[in-house]
Amino acid sequence: MQGKGGLVRNVLIPTHLAERLENQRFKQPVTIVDRQINYLQRYDIGAGKKWSDSFSRASKRALFFSTGGHGLRHSYAQERMAELNQLGFARTVALQTVSQEMGHFRSQITEVYLR
Structure with a gap:
């Protein structure tokens, strides 16, 4: 990709x-x-803005709100970190794993998604 x-x-x-x-x-x-x-x-x-707009419309229909495609990335990072934490992964290993899953080369970027 x-x-x-x-x-x-x-x-x-x-x-x-x-x-x-x-x-x-x-x-x-x-x-x-x-x-x-x-x-x-x-x-x-679907990709790019068209996908993002479509995702937001579908979310609003189903959930009555949307944080957009980027909000989905935030939710994924937060929930995946919690999952790996429950499985007993050290925070640094979990953060590195989620960072790679999200396509980041630096864990510091992923930290932004965890706020």
């Missing part, structure tokens, strides 16, 4: 999800513009 600034990450996903994803692959990649940045998109799946 290639992210902001050309960052490339290898992401492991279960085979059944990989098969579903491959069913969404474009025959040829398409260029999309999101927030004034050009991206090469290889799959017909």
